[in-house]
Amino acid sequence: MSEKFGKIADGLLHGKIDEVAALTQELLDEGVDPDEVLQKGLFAGMDVVGKKFKNCEMFIPEVLRSAKAMHAAMDKLRPVLSEEGGSRAGTVVMATVQGDLHDIGKNLAGMMMEGAGFNIIDMGIDRKTEDIVDMVKEKKPQILGLSALLTTTMPKMGEVINALKEAGIRDQVKVIVGGAPVTDDFAREIGADAYAPNASIGTEKALELIKA
Amino acid sequence: MANDKTNCIVNRSPRFSFLSEDQKQTIFHGMLKVLQDTGANVHHEQARDIFKKHGCKVDGVRVYIPPNLVRQALQSVPLMTTIFDWEGNPRIYIEENRSYFGPGPTLVYFRDPWTLERRKCLRKDATTVARVCDALPNIGFVEGLVTISDVPRGTDDVFEFADMIQNTTTPIMAWSYHRGGARDLHRIGCIMAGGEEAFKKKPNYILYSEPISPLVSDFHAIDKLMYCAEHGIPQDYSPCAIGGGTVPATHAGQLVVALSESMVGVVLSQLINPGTCIILGGVQSILDMRRGIYSYGAPELNVLSGGLTEMARYCGLPMFGTAGCTDTKVMEIQSGIEATLQIHTSMLTGANFVHDCGYTESGKTGDIFQTVMDDEIISMARIIEEGIEVTEETLAVDVINSVGSGGHYLYEDHTMKWFRKHWRPTLMDRQSYEDWDKSGRKTMQDRIMEKTRDILENHEGPISRVPEEVKKDIQKVIDGAVERVEKEGL
Ligand code: B12
Numbered sequence: 068m069s070e071k072f073g074k075i076a077d078g079l080l081h082g083k084i085d086e087v088a089a090l091t092q093e094l095l096d097e098g099v100d101p102d103e104v105l106q107k108g109l110f111a112g113m114d115v116v117g118k119k120f121k122n123c124e125m126f127i128p129e130v131l132r133s134a135k136a137m138h139a140a141m142d143k144l145r146p147v148l149s150e151e152g153g154s155r156a157g158t159v160v161m162a163t164v165q166g167d168l169h170d171i172g173k174n175l176a177g178m179m180m181e182g183a184g185f186n187i188i189d190m191g192i193d194r195k196t197e198d199i200v201d202m203v204k205e206k207k208p209q210i211l212g213l214s215a216l217l218t219t220t221m222p223k224m225g226e227v228i229n230a231l232k233e234a235g236i237r238d239q240v241k242v243i244v245g246g247a248p249v250t251d252d253f254a255r256e257i258g259a260d261a262y263a264p265n266a267s268i269g270t271e272k273a274l275e276l277i278k279a
Numbered sequence: 280m281a282n283d284k285t286n287c288i289v290n291r292s293p294r295f296s297f298l299s300e301d302q303k304q305t306i307f308h309g310m311l312k313v314l315q316d317t318g319a320n321v322h323h324e325q326a327r328d329i330f331k332k333h334g335c336k337v338d339g340v341r342v343y344i345p346p347n348l349v350r351q352a353l354q355s356v357p358l359m360t361t362i363f364d365w366e367g368n369p370r371i372y373i374e375e376n377r378s379y380f381g382p383g384p385t386l387v388y389f390r391d392p393w394t395l396e397r398r399k400c401l402r403k404d405a406t407t408v409a410r411v412c413d414a415l416p417n418i419g420f421v422e423g424l425v426t427i428s429d430v431p432r433g434t435d436d437v438f439e440f441a442d443m444i445q446n447t448t449t450p451i452m453a454w455s456y457h458r459g460g461a462r463d464l465h466r467i468g469c470i471m472a473g474g475e476e477a478f479k480k481k482p483n484y485i486l487y488s489e490p491i492s493p494l495v496s497d498f499h500a501i502d503k504l505m506y507c508a509e510h511g512i513p514q515d516y517s518p519c520a521i522g523g524g525t526v527p528a529t530h531a532g533q534l535v536v537a538l539s540e541s542m543v544g545v546v547l548s549q550l551i552n553p554g555t556c557i558i559l560g561g562v563q564s565i566l567d568m569r570r571g572i573y574s575y576g577a578p579e580l581n582v583l584s585g586g587l588t589e590m591a592r593y594c595g596l597p598m599f600g601t602a603g604c605t606d607t608k609v610m611e612i613q614s615g616i617e618a619t620l621q622i623h624t625s626m627l628t629g630a631n632f633v634h635d636c637g638y639t640e641s642g643k644t645g646d647i648f649q650t651v652m653d654d655e656i657i658s659m660a661r662i663i664e665e666g667i668e669v670t671e672e673t674l675a676v677d678v679i680n681s682v683g684s685g686g687h688y689l690y691e692d693h694t695m696k697w698f699r700k701h702w703r704p705t706l707m708d709r710q711s712y713e714d715w716d717k718s719g720r721k722t723m724q725d726r727i728m729e730k731t732r733d734i735l736e737n738h739e740g741p742i743s744r745v746p747e748e749v750k751k752d753i754q755k756v757i758d759g760a761v762e763r764v765e766k767e768g769l
Contacts (some may be wrong), residue, residue, distance in 0.1 A: 123569050126568035126569060127566070127568040127569070127571060128523070128568060166769060168491055168497055171521060171524045171525055171566075172571075175571055217426075218387060218426050218428060219426075219432055219433060219456070219769055222432070247387055247642075247643055248387040248643075265570070265571055266571055
């Protein structure tokens with residue numbers, strides 16, 4: 068059994084999407100506790116991926132493939148996960164705010180979080196404040212990730228946070244912000260819960276937020 | 280002496296190329312196939328209607344452009360366009376084999392030239408950039424390096440242009456958020472030229488907009504493009520393509536996509552106003568797959584920019600290239616290395632407008648010291664570009680015979696005349712050790728800062744030549760912009 072956990076972790080590291088999904092299914096079929104598969108197989112593997120990326124031993128496309136493999140395994144696991152186990156695998160709604168068309172950074176941040184087990188709902192670019200609030204109401208994500216690459220669109224992130232307050236749902240979701248002109252100070256100013264200068268720190272912060 | 284050479288090839292400057300004729304044709308065909316088979320999204324109904332009217336298949340927002348229409352557009356683009364300063368002197372000839380260098384637009388931060396701190400951009404910084412560039416002989420066009428933060432949000436495009444154009448006669452490559460801003464810029468350009476008719480004869484700025492990779496033209500970018508085409512404003516429609524991110528990781532693939540995106544704008548501009556000036560190109564570099572940044576110092580930027588320059592020329596279009604920029608945080612050794620390679624390659628391949636001199640921190644911080652260093656690098660690269668002149672006189676056989684073996688050339692009239700052609704540094708150090716020691720052991724950085732601050736303190740600039748009436752009219756445009764944005768939002 069532990070051998071299979073090792074194989075899952077290894078498969079993740081090497082971005083073997085089908086193999087990781089199949090191994091996960093096998094373990095489930097064998098009656099292994101899904102939480103255990105998640106912890107000892109998938110998270111163990113993705114932790115290594117995260118560390119390797121941080122140490123510059125892995126490149127973004129490799130990490131994204133690992134993330135994809137993780138996602139494939141999560142598709143199998145999610146329906147049978149306990150609530151507690153699933154909580155590390157919360158849902159994140161991601162959006163680039165209104166007036167802003169930059170998307171590659173947001174996509175990257177989303178894909179990395181996916182690799183850490185989050186379920187990502189990507190709303191795309193140029194999203195109106197109302198639409199974002201509606202999506203939060205509807206999907207009840209644990210985390211809302213906002214991206215803005217322009218100094219002119221940055222204030223929209225504050226607008227979203229205010230709108231969440233007005234809708235009375237601010238305390239139900241953690242807000243994490245990012246993008247080239249965004250800073251820690253700015254995040255604090257608008258009352259965001261976290262700021263991340265890049266995708267891997269974003270993932271770390273997201274994991275912290277969900278633990279808190 | 281009469282020149283009696285016949286059937287002889289004379290190199291005016293070194294020739295350098297990445298792509299063979301056949302490779303260029305292959306890439307060109309790749310572009311045609313993409314535009315025909317995949318097309319591009321154009322988020323502008325009126326624009327789509329124009330494409331449709333001219334035989335393009337339109338499906339939702341997707342526009343498919345047939346090869347013939349591309350060919351037709353490439354036949355109507357102008358062979359050359361001249362950009363003037365606002366005093367009416369020709370300054371930029373947009374035509375083959377002429378390169379002009381300048382800064383880039385809209386950075387998030389500016390490095391304060393006095394305190395050296397990286398801070399938000401202020402209105403005064405645009406003036407700083409304009410004045411410094413005005414004094415730099417190798418800077419051929421100006422962009423602002425800043426996104427001004429201390430004016431009403433969404434009007435900074437207008438403030439920036441208004442301030443800059445009065446503080447330099449070097450033509451400006453301008454930008455705006457929307458058509459509204461583009462209209463205000465145009466008003467200012469016309470005021471400075473002395474009226475709309477005068478502007479038509481002597482355009483004094485260019486407007487820069489960007490399609491989005493892969494294969495998207497958003498509403499405002501296309502709307503500005505249409506405005507420029509309608510008013511005969513020279514313009515640039517070029518993407519920031521991110522190799523491995525928004526376009527293929529292979530250089531040829533990136534060239535195909537980047538070319539296709541610009542071509543959407545080229546075709547539309549020519550359908551609206553055949554013969555209107557349009558430039559393609561952009562920032563062509565790669566996503567750093569370790570750090571997740573868009574690299575402004577990668578050697579790939581040189582290959583891609585050079586390759587695209589050759590493709591632009593193949594299409595008969597002017598090229599907007601990139602050089603003089605860096606991934607490091609301030610002007611220093613790394614930025615010198617990166618900028619040198621970029622400027623040299625751009626010069627060799629002959630990009631027409633080469634922007635981003637002064638970009639640091641991968642396109643986040645503007646550093647005017649970098650621009651000042653780039654100015655020196657450009658002048659060195661120009662010397663290399665001048666190559667070797669071979670005439671009877673430069674061959675100097677007479678002088679060689681008369682000096683003979685042994686001796687020296689220091690007394691010769693020939694030397695008196697020709698040594699003046701040698702490049703003379705304004706920043707590079709060639710002092711003796713003793714002189715260098717005595718004059719304070721200054722490094723290149725010290726000298727660059729000194730020169731920049733000296734310009735800021737002492738360079739007059741043209742502002743005193745701007746008539747009071749003109750200043751008032753421009754202020755009215757600024758006031759109008761503030762009102763417009765208050766009313767319509769950004
Ligand atoms: C590529 C690019 C474009 C492309 C975008 C294509 C696309 N599909 O996204 C195009 C050409 C369309 C474009 C357009 C414009 N751009 Co632009 N663009 C860039 C550029 C060069 C790179 C951005 C990028 O993709 N970087 C790579 C990614 C991976 O990094 P990233 O986005 O920063 O994301 C990372 C982190 O920030 C973080 N992150 C980001 N979002 C989030 C969200 C969360 C939740 C988390 C946790 C983390 C996170 O994680 C990411 C991965 O590590 C930047 C320069 C720069 N240094 O940022 C300018 C830049 C952002 N653009 C700029 C400008 C001005 C514009 C335009 C206004 C230009 C114009 N005059 O038309 C338009 C605006 C269009 C619009 N309305 O949005 C300025 C902004 C200046 C300012 N003060 O606001 C910049 C800084 C460059 C410049 N100096 O001109 N641009």
